[in-house]
Amino acid sequence: MRTDTGHVFKLEDYRPSDYLIPRTSLGFRLSPDATHVTALLTIERREGVAAAAPLVLDGDGLTLLGVAVDGHTLPASDYEATPDRLTILKPPAGQRFELRLETEVAPARNEALMGLYRSNNVYCTQCEAEGFRRITYFLDRPDILSVYTVRIEAPHNEAPLLLSNGNPVESGTLADGWHYAVWHDPFPKPCYLFALVAGALGKLADSFTTMSGRHVELGIYVEPGKKRLAGYAMDALKRSMKWDEEAFGREYDLDVFNIVAVSDFNMGAMENKGLNVFNDKYVLADEETATDADFANIEAIIAHEYFHNWTGNRITCRDWFQLCLKEGLTVYRDHEFSADQRSRAVKRIAEVRTLRAHQFPEDQGPLAHPVRPRRYREINNFYTATVYEKGSEVVRMIRTMLGPETFRAGMDLYFERHDGEAATIEDFLKVFEDVSGRDLAQFALWYHQAGTPNLTVRSTHNAAAKEFSLEIEQSVPPTPSESRKRLMHIPLAFGLVGADGSPVAWTAVEGAAVDDGLIHIRKRRHTVRFSGVSERPSVSLNRGFSAPITISVQQKADDQFFLAAHDSDAFSRWQAFNTLLTDALIAAFRQILGGKQPVFAARLAELAGSIAGDEALEPAYRALALALPGEADIARDIGKGIDPDAIFAAREALARAIAEANREAFLALYDGLADKGPFSPDAASAGRRALRNILLDYLSLLPGGAALAARHFTCATNMTDRAAALAVLAHRHSGTAEADDALTAFEARYRGDALVLDKWFQIQAGVPGAKTVEKVRELTRHPAFSIANPNRVRSLIGTFSSANQTGFHRADGEGYRFFVETVLEVEKRNPQVAARLATALRSWRSLEPGRQAKARQALLDMAKVENLSADLRDIVERTLA
Ligand code: BES
Ligand code: ZN
Numbered sequence: 065m066r067t068d069t070g071h072v073f074k075l076e077d078y079r080p081s082d083y084l085i086p087r088t089s090l091g092f093r094l095s096p097d098a099t100h101v102t103a104l105l106t107i108e109r110r111e112g113v114a115a116a117a118p119l120v121l122d123g124d125g126l127t128l129l130g131v132a133v134d135g136h137t138l139p140a141s142d143y144e145a146t147p148d149r150l151t152i153l154k155p156p157a158g159q160r161f162e163l164r165l166e167t168e169v170a171p172a173r174n175e176a177l178m179g180l181y182r183s184n185n186v187y188c189t190q191c192e193a194e195g196f197r198r199i200t201y202f203l204d205r206p207d208i209l210s211v212y213t214v215r216i217e218a219p220h221n222e223a224p225l226l227l228s229n230g231n232p233v234e235s236g237t238l239a240d241g242w243h244y245a246v247w248h249d250p251f252p253k254p255c256y257l258f259a260l261v262a263g264a265l266g267k268l269a270d271s272f273t274t275m276s277g278r279h280v281e282l283g284i285y286v287e288p289g290k291k292r293l294a295g296y297a298m299d300a301l302k303r304s305m306k307w308d309e310e311a312f313g314r315e316y317d318l319d320v321f322n323i324v325a326v327s328d329f330n331m332g333a334m335e336n337k338g339l340n341v342f343n344d345k346y347v348l349a350d351e352e353t354a355t356d357a358d359f360a361n362i363e364a365i366i367a368h369e370y371f372h373n374w375t376g377n378r379i380t381c382r383d384w385f386q387l388c389l390k391e392g393l394t395v396y397r398d399h400e401f402s403a404d405q406r407s408r409a410v411k412r413i414a415e416v417r418t419l420r421a422h423q424f425p426e427d428q429g430p431l432a433h434p435v436r437p438r439r440y441r442e443i444n445n446f447y448t449a450t451v452y453e454k455g456s457e458v459v460r461m462i463r464t465m466l467g468p469e470t471f472r473a474g475m476d477l478y479f480e481r482h483d484g485e486a487a488t489i490e491d492f493l494k495v496f497e498d499v500s501g502r503d504l505a506q507f508a509l510w511y512h513q514a515g516t517p518n519l520t521v522r523s524t525h526n527a528a529a530k531e532f533s534l535e536i537e538q539s540v541p542p543t544p545s546e547s548r549k550r551l552m553h554i555p556l557a558f559g560l561v562g563a564d565g566s567p568v569a570w571t572a573v574e575g576a577a578v579d580d581g582l583i584h585i586r587k588r589r590h591t592v593r594f595s596g597v598s599e600r601p602s603v604s605l606n607r608g609f610s611a612p613i614t615i616s617v618q619q620k621a622d623d624q625f626f627l628a629a630h631d632s633d634a635f636s637r638w639q640a641f642n643t644l645l646t647d648a649l650i651a652a653f654r655q656i657l658g659g660k661q662p663v664f665a666a667r668l669a670e671l672a673g674s675i676a677g678d679e680a681l682e683p684a685y686r687a688l689a690l691a692l693p694g695e696a697d698i699a700r701d702i703g704k705g706i707d708p709d710a711i712f713a714a715r716e717a718l719a720r721a722i723a724e725a726n727r728e729a730f731l732a733l734y735d736g737l738a739d740k741g742p743f744s745p746d747a748a749s750a751g752r753r754a755l756r757n758i759l760l761d762y763l764s765l766l767p768g769g770a771a772l773a774a775r776h777f778t779c780a781t782n783m784t785d786r787a788a789a790l791a792v793l794a795h796r797h798s799g800t801a802e803a804d805d806a807l808t809a810f811e812a813r814y815r816g817d818a819l820v821l822d823k824w825f826q827i828q829a830g831v832p833g834a835k836t837v838e839k840v841r842e843l844t845r846h847p848a849f850s851i852a853n854p855n856r857v858r859s860l861i862g863t864f865s866s867a868n869q870t871g872f873h874r875a876d877g878e879g880y881r882f883f884v885e886t887v888l889e890v891e892k893r894n895p896q897v898a899a900r901l902a903t904a905l906r907s908w909r910s911l912e913p914g915r916q917a918k919a920r921q922a923l924l925d926m927a928k929v930e931n932l933s934a935d936l937r938d939i940v941e942r943t944l945a
Contacts, residue, residue, distance in 0.1 A: 065176065065895055066124060066148075068441070068937040075385045075438040081203055082113040083155075086252075088210040090200070092180075094187055094218040094262055096172035099180060100129075103165045103200040105210075107155070119152040119163075121201035124179070124194065126150075128201070129166040150201040167200050174198075175852055175893035183328035184287065186263030187223065188341055190334060193384055193443045196255035206381045207486040209252035216262055217244045223262040225285065229253070229337045231319045249337055251317065252484065254380050259336030261285070261324045268294040272305050274315040280305075285324040286347065293348040296359060296745065297323065297366050304367040307401050312475060314374045323347065323366070327818065330854055330896050331447070333365050335372035342369070345819055345855055351743040351782040353820050356750035358783075363405065368398040374479065382486040384443045388435045388511070389489055391447070392455020399456060406747035409634035410684045416609045416635070417688075419457065422449035423612070425700055427516045429906045430943050432543035436489050436511040442938040444896050450514070457612040458510045464582065464610050465507075465555050466500050473499040506553040506586060514543040517552050517613045519585065525600035532560065532570070532597040536583070536590045544945060554585040557610035560594065560601035565630035571596030582610065602626050604640075607633040621647075621665075628671060634685065641675065641689055644668060645718070649698050652714035657707065662717045669725035676759070677729055683737070684751025690758045692719060695869040699910065706911050708869035712832055716765075723762040734759040743782050750784070757788035764792045774802040777809075783820070786810070791827050798831050821848045822859035829863035829871075836871035837879045840864045844886070851889055854897045861886050865904035872904070873911065877918030880905075884922045887936070888929065895933030902926065902939045920944070 084107070091102035107119060128145045131138040133156060144151040155161065174181035179198025180189050189195070197204040214228040220243045226235070230249025237243045265285040272280045282301060284294040301323070308314045318338045329343035346365045349358055375397060376390035403411040426432060426449050433446070435455045440446055463471040474496040482491055489511050493504050522535045536556075540549035558581065560568040575592040577584040583592055602623045605615055627640035645668070652662030675681065675689045692715055699706045723730065737756035743749075764773045770793065777789035790810055793803040807828070814820035825848075829840050843849060843860055850856050865872050865883050872879040883904070891898035908919035926932070926940045 065892075065931075066934045067931050068934040071441065073384075073440050073443075075383075075436075078383050078385070080110065081205065081208060082110055082117045083119050083203065084108045084110055085203055085208055085210045087213075088202075088255075089213045089215075090258075091215045092217065092260060094171075094216065094223060096182060097170045099169050099171055099187075101165075101167045101169060101200050103163075103167070103202070105163045105165070105202070106160060107163050108160045109155070115157045116154070119155045121150040121152075122194070122197040122204040123148050123150055123201045124197045126198070126201060127168045129168055130164070131166075132164040134161050135164075165200055169199060176896065177328055177330050177854070177894060178896065180260065181328070183326040184263075185222075186261065186265065186324075186326060187218075188261045188263075188324065188326050189259050189336075190330065190341065191258050191336075192256040192334060193447075194256075196258055199258075202255050204255055206254040206256060206383060209254055209380070209484075209486065211252050212247075212249045212258060214247045214249075214258075214260065215244060216247075216260060217242055218262050219243075223264065225261070225263060225265050225267075227259075227261040227285075227322055227324065227339055229257070229259055229339050231338075249318075251337060251378070253337050253377060254486065257335070257337045257377055257380075259334070259339040259341055261326075261339065261341065264288060265324065266291045268298055270298050270302065272302055272316070272321075274305070275309045276315060278316065278319075280316050280318070281320045283320065283322045284347065285322065286344070287325075287327075290325075290348060293350055293353070294325070296349045296354075297342075297347045297362055300363040300366040301370060303363075303405065304370045304401060307367070307404065308371060308374070308397075311400065311404070312374070312397070312472075314479070316373065317378075321370075323369075327855070328853055330894070332361075333369045335369040335376055337373070337377050340369045342366075343855065345822070348819060349745075351745070351784075353783055353814075353817060355784040355787050355823075356745065356753060359745040359750070360402070360406070364398050364402050367401045368394055371397045371401070378484065379479070379482045380486045382488050384440070384446070385436055385438065386488050387443075387446060388451045388455035388458075389487060389492055391452050392435060393459050393492070395452050395456035396459040399460075407682055407684060407751070409638075410682060410688060410747075410751070412608060412635050413638050413685070413688050415453075419449070419453045419612060420700070421694065421697060423453045424516055424614075425696070425907050426450050426903075427454070427514060427543070428541070428700070429909070430544055430945055431903065431906050431939070432514040434512050434514045438512075442899070442934045444935055445899055445938050454510075454612055457609075461507070461510065461555050461611060462496055462504075464557070464608075465584075466496060466502070467580070470500050471496070506551070509550055509552050513540065513549060513552070514546055515540045515549060517554060517611075519554070519556070519605075519613055519615050521603075521605060521615060521617045523603055523619070525597070527598070527600070530596055530598045532568075532594045532601060533575075534583075534590075534592045534603065536576075536585060536592065538585055538588060544942070551586065551588055554611045554613060556583045556585055556605065557581050557607035558583055559604040559607055559631070559633060559636075560597070561604055561627065561631060562601055563599065565632065567632070568597060568599070568601040570594035581607070602630075604631050604633055604636045606639075607636045609635055609639075625667065625671065629674075638685070638689055641671065642693060644671070646693050646698065646701055649693060649711075649714050649718055650702055652717055653698065653702060653710050656710045656713050656717075662714055664718055664721045666725070669722045672722045673726040673729050676726065676755075677733060682748075682751055683755040684747065687751065687754035687758045690722075690755075690762070696867075699869070699907070704910055706915075708873045708915075709875070712870045719762060720765050723765045726762070727766060730759050730763055734763060739781060739785075753782075753784050753788075757785065760788065761792055761796070764796050770797040770800050770802040773797065774806060777806045783823075787823050787827070790824075791830070794827050794831050798833065798835075815848070818848060818853075819855070822855055825849065825856065825859040826863045829860050830868050832868065832870045834871070834874050836864065836868060837874060837882050840871075841882055851886075852893050854894065857890055857897055857901070861890070862901060862904075865901060873915050873919075875914060877915070877921070880918055880922035884925050887926065891933055891936050895935040898933070899935035899939045902936055902943070906943055908943070 087106035089104040093100040171180045178195035216226040226245035228247035233246040235245040266288040268284040270282045323340045325344035325347035333342040375393045477495040520537045562568045576590040631637035655662045773792040780786035
C-alpha cells in the first residue's frame, strides 16, 4: 500500500521527460502468486538532454529480478532499485538503448485492484491512473507514448483466453500444457491504457463495418454461461460506434474491439485501447435481473469508454492535471449520445439532478477544486464530479455559445491538430478560438476557478415606457485556497414568456451582449433592458441549464406556477416546478424545527396532479417531475444547521399531502399504466414504468399502501418493478410483515446472483431511521457480502453513508462510528475505494452543532491512524482543513 509521502504535485512543475520510450515489448508468464514480467524498453534520450542524465523509472511495490542494458546485465553499481523507483545511474552515451527489466508480481494477492490482479480466477489489469508501475518500472506518465507488443503465456486449461491491446498477431502451444498469444497495438499510447486479460471466459461475438469499410470483430467476454446477458451491451456498442461516426465523424481504427466484464473492479469501466475492461454490473443485463436504470447506465458507459478511443486514447492528456480534457469531454459525448438515443429533455433533467447532487456539494465543501486542478497529492482522488460532470458542462457551454456548426468545426480541428498527441486544456480551448475568432480567455476561468457561481436576478417592468429589465449580479463564493474570485463569463439562456405561454418579442436590448436566446454575463452587474415590451412577461432563466450555476431569483410564486405549467423549454418547466417543491420543503423544515405541523398550499398538490396526468408530456418526464427533491438536495439548499430528521419529516409530509390530494387520479393512472405485452428496455417503456413506480410510492403512503406495494412486488414481471416495490416496502413500511416477506422472498430468489443481491443490500442500507446502522452492521456478516469486493461495499456501505441521511447522521453518532470502522477495514485492502467512501463526510460543516461535532470526531479518528494510505489521508485531511 502506498502510504502518504506528503508530496504535492503541482501543475507549474510540469516539464517534459528527459527520456522517451518509443517501443515497449512485454512478456508475461502468468501465475497467481509469482507472475514473471519481462519488459524490453527502447529508451530514447530527448533532443537536448545531457548524456549523463540518469534515467529514473517509477515503480510501486515491485520486486526486481534483473536489469540489462543493450543485452548486458547491468552491474549493481550502475543502478539503484527500491520497490518504488529504479534509477539507471549512467545510461549509455548514445541517443537510444534497450533496457530489459524483469520483475515478479503476485496477482492473487493484489486486493487494491490496481496493476495486475485476479478477479474470479481471471487475470486482469487496471493501470489508470498509476497502476502500470505495479507491473514493471516505467515512465508512468501520460505524455510517454509507446508502441506496445505483448506476449502472454499461461497454462491452457486455466487461461484458454489471452487478450491484450491492439490486434492479435500470433498464438500457439508450448510445453507442459502452456500456450501463448502475441498482441500488437500500432497506436502509440500511454501506459495507463495498457491492458491484459487471461482466463476462461465466454465470448459474445459480433462485427461492425465502419464508414470507410473497415471490418471490426467485436467481442464481449463474460463468465461462461452469461453470454445471454451481454446482448444489450453489444447492441449499445454498435449504436455507439455508429453514433460517433454520425455525430463527430470518428471511426474505429483497429481490426478488433474487445470488452471484458469482471466482478472486482474499482470503477465503472476502463477505456484501454482495443480492450475495454468493465465492472460486470455495467455489462450484464436482462429484464429479470437489471432495472431500467441499469440498462441506461450500461448504454451510457459502453458509449463513454468507446468514445474515449478518440477523446482520451488517440488524443490523450499531457499530465494528470488535464484529466478533464478526456473525461469532461467524453462525458459530454456520452450525454449527447444518450440524449439522441432516448429523450433529450428527460436526459437533460436527469443530468442536472446528478450534477446538483454530486458536483454542487463538492464545489461548496472542503474538497472543492477547479475542473482543471493545479495541485494534487493523490491523483486517484481527482476522478471527481467536478472533473467529470462540471467538465462536461463546460464543453456544453462552448457548444451553446458557438452553435452546433462552429463547435463541430472546432472538434474536427482538435482531432486533426492533436491526433497522436498528449494535449492540454489550452490546446482544446485554442481550437475553438481559432474556428470562431472569439476570445475565450474569460470563459477559460470555468476550468481554472473552483466554486459554483451564483446569479441574483431582479426583474422590473415599466408599463409606461414599455421596458422590461433584468438586474443581474454575479458572485462566486470563496473555496479552499481561492478566497478571491474573478468574474466569470456565463452564457445564460433565457426566454420572456407572455401570458398565453408564447414568447414575448422586444425591439431592442441593451446592457449586455444578447444573442440567440443567450445573455452573456461578463461583469459583476448587468442591467439588461428590453424595450418594446408592453405587458409584464414571466422570465425563464438558465433554460436547458445553459450554465452550471445557482440562481436566486426574486420571483413571485405566481410566476413560478405559471412557468411550471407553460414554459416552452421542457427543462425550465421542470425547474419551475422543482423550485416550488423545494421552497415548500424548506418552509416545512422550518415549521417542523419550530415545533409546528407543516402546511402546504393546495395548489402545489393540484399542480402535481395535473402534471402527473398531462398526456401531452412524456411519462418519463412526469415521473421526474413527481420525484421530490432528495433529502440531500433540500439540505444543500438550506445550507447550514442541518437536522436530517426534520428534513425527512418535511419531505414525508409533502409526499403525503400530494398523495392525499390526488388519490383517485393517481390510482386510475397507476392502473392504466400496467404493463401489457412483452418487456422492452426502450426509453418509452422505461418511462411508463418509472411513472407507475413513482405513483406507487405516493399511493403507498395512503391506507392500504403496504398491501398495494406487496401486490406490485408479487405481480412484477421485471426487475425494475420488483426492485421499486421492494424499496417502497422497505423504506415506507419497514418492519411490517409485507416488507419482511418481500425482503425474504427477494433474497431467496436471487441467492447466488451477486449483482442482484447488491440491490437487496442497497435497499436495506437506504431504510430511513435510527435502526438502520445496526441492520447494516449485521448485513456485513451476510454470506453474500464481501469487504474485498467494491460492488458489495458500495451497495451496502456506500448507500448507507451517502444516500441515507437519517440513518448515517444518526444523532448519537453511531452511524459515523460504524462508518469509520468499516472504511478502515476496506482501506487495508483497497485504499482507492476507502477514500471514495470517506467523501461521504465532506458536508459535515453544514450539520447542526451536535452532529457536526460527532462527524468531526469521526474524521479526526481516521486522521490519527498511523500509516494511513495516501488516498485516504488526502481525503480526510482536506475534509478537515
Ligand atoms: N477512465 C475512467 C476509468 C477510471 C477512473 C480508471 C478512475 C481509473 C481511475 C473511465 O473512462 C470512466 O470515466 N469511467 C466511469 C464511467 C463513466 C461513464 C463516467 C466510471 O468508471 O465511473
Ligand atoms: Zn472516462
